[in-house]
Amino acid sequence: MKARSFFRTIQVKLVIIYLLLILVAMQLIGVYFISTVKNSLITSFTNNLKEQADILSKFAATSLAPNMEGEGGSAENTTEDLNLVVRNLFSISGAEVQVLDANATVVATSVQGHQSYIGQKNKSLAVSRALQNIPDNEEEIIDENNTRKKMVALPVTYNDKVVGAVYVVASMTELYETVNRVNQIFFSGTLIALGLTGVLGIVLAHTITSPIQGLTRQAEAVAEGRFDLKAPVLGDDEIGRLSMAFNEMTSRLKEALSANEEENEKLVSVLSNMSDGVVAADERGYIIVWNRRALELLDVETFQGVEMASLLGLSRDKLAEVQAGRARTILINRETAEEEESGADGSLLKVTFTPIHRRDKGITGTIAVLQDVTEQEKLEQSRRQFVANVSHELRTPLTTIKSYAEALEDGALEERELSERFVGVISNETERMIRLVTDLLHLSRLDSNQAPLRRRQTNVHEMLDEVADRFSFQLRQKSIKATVQVDRGLKKAWLDRDQIDQVLDNLISNAIKYTLDGGKIYMTARKTEDDSLLEISVKDTGIGIPKKDLSRIFDRFYRVDKARSRNMGGTGLGLSIAREIVKAHGGTISLHSELNEGTTVTFTLPLLQEGGESA
Known part of the structure; x- marks a missing residue:
């Protein structure tokens, strides 16, 4: 493990990179240099053979010409003369030179041991090409002794006629030994260069990694909560600027953590002194934050590791509805052991839930606020x-x-x-x-739930039209125009027609009472976007309701203008009855009003199928 971690350090990596760069560069240079030297030596060696062969061909031209002219008397003299010239003047170390006549017959050879070749034909392809007056005939061959040789064959011409050929075969052993010596020299130079580069790489890498190691130690100190240490700034280069930036970041982080701790202390103080209980749960439903008042209200010692659902007596489905924001407020009864023994009623807690949202992650938790509403209830x-x-x-x-x-x-x-x-x-x-x-x-x-719902299939448009007909006389008396509008896709709904008629009668009656002559009343019905609720609204252009009265408008016996309400025959119970009827249907009712502009009352009912199932 230590060896593996050692090779993962930046210093070793930099040294390896330097060595690899030098090695690659030296290899590229070596390949190019050795290839060039080798080609140069081979070219020089070949040109030397060709020059000597060319000189020999000029000497041999006059000697071979009588043979072409058929002067047989002097053929033996000519052969001896050529042998003498070839052996004495054109002997090449490790090479054999042969002079051949026009019939490819060996006339002379430079090797004393190959005198038996004289008078025999040379069947080499290069010789045949030379006798055809093809000047460039050269090739490398490897003989039976595994020796690499260079072969050159040149035509011998006399009066523009080919009278013979010169055939030269020379060993290339010394040439390749020279190339091997160059390779060895270059390899030794590469090793020396790699050694020097390794030493210089270690020194240079240390100058880079030393400040980084200082930054690492500083980062570890910051992670442990020590913000007083400063990273050393050894220069104005990139690493030096990084060290300065890191020191600045450490100072700001220290300030931010101090501010965060101060805010946490404030939050803890606020939670501890709240009259309401507060508990917060994570996305799995386990409580992570609470205050002292919550412990008192729920009569427990700690919430550590407790699920909110089990603590409040909620099912998982109900908790899922709460986390999704569909059930914001619930009431729970809590009875202590003493209350159970005495038969007294337990305390009633109102729990208000608020989902915790995080960007790009959705709901990540839930906050529950507990209020003791026993006395109010x-x-x-x-x-x-x-x-x-x-x-x-x-x-x-x-x-x-x-x-x-x-x-x-x-x-x-x-x-x-x-x-x-x-x-x-x-x-x-x-x-x-x-x-x-x-x-x-x-x-x-x-x-007391003594008014059971008698749901039946009801035509929504027909129901609203009948409401308008029932109040047609009062509408004509005040010259008020009533408009009914129902979405095309909305036909029928399952509801208690008599009770919903009472809700609509109360709303229309109020609208007529508080709308001046010549005003307008709009009754609309539509489905919500998810097609799960029927939404009915009654809007008028009346005198409106002051904002201070909106929060209590559904309270029983509450009147905005008590004297005027009594004169108009109001009891202060119409909206309360409407709210209870809508609530019994499983719906909600809300009121929006602007003073001197009008009022809109909207209530929603679940769209149910036959038998009371959700649509």
């Missing part, structure tokens, strides 16, 4: 119970009052004009109180 429950009790207690006397009023209307009193006026007032007040009691009873049934 008790007050709300008491108010609901009060409304139910009062409604039941007042219904009988109100019915009696209505009966007496009818008797008065029948002429029971003698003063007809006065009695009719009294009867009218009693009748109006009675009707108003009956409406109030009816609304309270309806709310009570909705709160």
Whole structure:
């Protein structure tokens, strides 16, 4: 392992790179130089053979000419003369020179031991080509002794006629020995150059790697949390500027970490002193952050390694809905052991979920805010119970009052004009109180889930048209134009027609009450983008609602202008009833309003198939 890590160091890599560069350069130079020297020696050797062969051919031309002319008397003298000339004047070390006549017969040879060749024919291809007056006839051959030789054959001409040929075969052993010596010299020079380069490479590499090692030590110190050390700056080159940049980065990182620690302390302080409990879970659902108030509300000692789903008693499907943002708020009951023994009601916690989003990664966690709403829920429950009790207690006397009023209307009193006026007032007040009691009873049934839904397939367009027809008289009285618009793809929906009619009646009634003469009312219905919800909205051009009242507009008995609402016959329960009906259908309702510009109330209902299944 140590040897492997040693060869992975930058210093060794630089030295190896230097050596490889020198080796490649020397090899390229050596190949070119040796090839050039070899070619030069071979060319010089060949030219030397050709020059001597050319000189010999000129001497032999006059000697071979009588043979062409058929002077047989002097042939033997000519052969002896040529042998003498070839042996004495044209002897080449390690070479054999032969003179041949026009019939390729050996006339003379320079080798004493080859005198028996005289009178025999030389059947070499080069000789045949020379006798055909082809001047360039040379080739390298390897004889039976594995000796490389150079062969040259030149024609001998006399009066432009080929009278014979000169054949030269010379050994190239000395030439290749010279080339081998050059190779050895070059190889020795390469080894010396590599040695010197290795030494210089180590020195140069050390000058580069030494500052890098200092930066490495500084980086390791920063990783351990020590920011006081500074990397040495040994020059103004690239590594020196890198060291300065690294020192600057270390200073800024120290400042950033200090600021981050300060912010973390602030966050911890805020979380610790919050009146609400806060827990945060990672993408797997395990709690990673919490505050002291959350421990108190959930009555546990720690959240370390605890899943949020098991802690809050949620199923994995419900937690997935929460993480996807489809269920932002839930209520959970918590009962301690003492409360279970005493039979007292447990605490009610309101949990508000917020998904944690990270860029390019989607949802990476969930934050849950816990609020103790036990007292609030008790007050709300008491108010609901009060409304139910009062409604039941007042219904009988109100019915009696209505009966007496009818008797008065029948002429029971003698003063007809006065009695009719009294009867009218009693009748109006009675009707108003009956409406109030009816609304309270309806709310009570909705709160206690005693008003089951009777869903049936309903034509949405027909339902909205019938609502407009029911209020046509009031619309004409105030010259208000009502418009119904339904998307083409929306035909029918499964819903409780009677209850949704009541929602629409309340919304249209409010719109007519608070829209001035000559105004407009728009009723629209459409599907949401994912085709899972039916969205119905009622928009008017009325007086609008102040922003300060929007947050409480759905509260029971809440009126923006109490005196005016009573004069118009309002009970303050219409929007509350509408909200409860929509909630019973599994939908939501919202209101948007601008003062003196108009109000838009929108509610959504799940699009269900027959049998109550989601569409």
